Amino acid sequence: MSLIGWIVLGILVLVVLIQLGYYLLVFRKLAYFSPEEKKTSQEYAVSTIICAKNEAENLAMHLPGVLVQDYQTTHEIIVVNDNSTDETKYLLEEFQKQFKVLHILPLVQEAQGIPGKKFPLSMGIKSAKYEILLLTDADCVPASEKWMQSMQNGYDKGIDIVLGYGPYSKKKGILNKLIRFETFHTALQYLSFALAGHPYMGVGRNLSYKRELFIKNKGFASINHIPGGDDDLFISKVATKNNTAIVIKEDAHTISEPPLTWAAWMKQKNRHYTTARYYKPRIKFLLGLYSASGFLVYPALIAAIILANWWMALSIYAIRMIVLAIIWKKAMKQLNEQDLWSKFIIFDLWMFLYYFIMAPALIKKPAKKWK
Template sequence: MKIPPFSLGFIFFAAFCLVIFIQLCYYLFVFGKLAFYKPKQKSSSQEYPVSVIVCGKDEAENIATHLPAALVQNYTTTHEIVFVDDNSTDETKYLLEGLGRQFKGLRTLLLTQDAMGIPGKKFPLSMGIRAAKYETLLLTDADCFPASENWIKLMQDGYDEGISIVLGYGAYAKKKGVLNKLIRFETFHTALQYLSFALVKMPYMGVGRNLSYKREMFLKNKGFASINHIPGGDDDLFIIKIANETNTAIVIDKDAHTISEPKATWREWQKQKRRHYSTSKYYPAKFKWWLGLYSFSHFLVYPLLAVSIIFFNWWLPLSVYFLRLIVLAVIWKKTMNKLNESDLWSRFLLFDIWMFLYYFIMSPNIFRRAERKWK
């Protein structure tokens, strides 16, 4: 049966083809950069003095289990761990005092009052950065631990001539259960975007769990002064402000990752994502466009596939869909291998379908006000 060229089914199919074309452009020309990324070989390597900044509030349990991994790093060059204790009321102070006697490289900065009008962790982070002794800063959180003893060494090795920012990967611990896999996949999918965009010279964010930049960049831009009124933004809005086409590098070596404890309930995870998404409304128009176009086209894949199958020749939309699926499978597999998330790949089709529901569930968070306290 011949279908009129401008039938409803043809319009649906044409829209579907357009969406798939957009998706393929992202996967082939943006995300493919990360999938096939190979670090540039250096003729020589230099180790810089490093200040590791860790912020925590009522994190006694995490300090006891995670902080020692940052204190026993295989890094012979001068470095320090600056722990900013943000008004903790638990045993944090005493644990830090004990670790300080054991590890001379640990310095504690005790905050005893909140900064009025500066929500989130930007004030304690700012105080830690200003107290740092060294120019190269490496940021993480108290609920994170390095994946290896070479974390500092590998992250600082990302610096080269003209580089002022190094983006790392902050993974979540692998545990049983559906929620854990969804959290880890969402973390991977976010990293796929911000690391790939950095490689195509459009850096727009890092993750505060594993991020490095020069102290000079912080001071030169007056720290977080322009975003102090926003609960989040210390690892995306600030990076957008200081990053450019040439001053940002990435480090994705598995030994350079940090690992965090994932949220244990759906409610906690959604609360966390609400805080993260609340800053995206402040992105410059360029990044809203490119990130929004990817997300919107991804969201439309399955609705348009369904109506195209129903109202058009079913084999045509399925053929186009499988072309995208093959490209997606290859890019995700190679990138998951690089980011040590390869166990997720066997469920890549389910994750791709899940993203339709994820966008539907999470998109309202863009318009909601985030909580002003970070802990």
């Protein structure tokens, strides 16, 4: 084998070793996660907050699932109506006649200089009566009537933040599977990193933290100029290895309707990825190293097959795929996404293309509106 062949094979080995490090040291924490038995159980008063801008259709479909939660302790549901011009106002008023826990907070003017959802969410938090805040979106529905119970049960001594999981509903078609896999893959990262002591984000579809934590850190003041980040950048700022817990039970999930077209999905993902540049340097490095190594696997594999030794290259690749398959299978079972596992090789190949497609979003200027 030539010198170039050895160099190429060495690159493949290095890339695969980096990948194995992430899977065996970080991602296995979610795959084999088993929450500790709590010595004492306590139910907290909860304020659930939903921001809605022209969401009448979604609220009609999904808000009842929040309003009928089986939670005996004091709680309230706050819907912030952010300058809606559709039937949202009248729909909420009808719901309020039937459900006394529903509180409507109408906003009739836009916040100058504060793009995105942060202003309406801040107003909802400011009006909240209770310390435990539970956040979700208008297009989400709890997976069960125990959602509120299960999420608040994540709190214990010293815990200020509870990260949940918000999958998309299962439908036919390859786009739905790719969307659900990408959602799983994102959760695999942020939930595993949290368990490893490096929490860096949550998702606004299913997230809880204490009102005191929000007030103490002056809310979104430091990121008000950024359109996104009300979930990931805020959590990145205030989360520590000691104050963050995760809840991944199926009855604690919230389920969202997925985008129906490639264009809609790409627009959504571009909006999310534009906030990644604001992550802490350590997190940007760790996530960047994982993505770069994942992207380089297949170019390095092809180069090693051609320029080095094909059976050695395939053997190295096989070791990675065996570890990946085991971790993904267990993690998918944890998050009730196990139907995706049978296509894990296809999804791994897809991630190479996905990294290539999404790379420009890391330098693109964020959109100024959240709706």
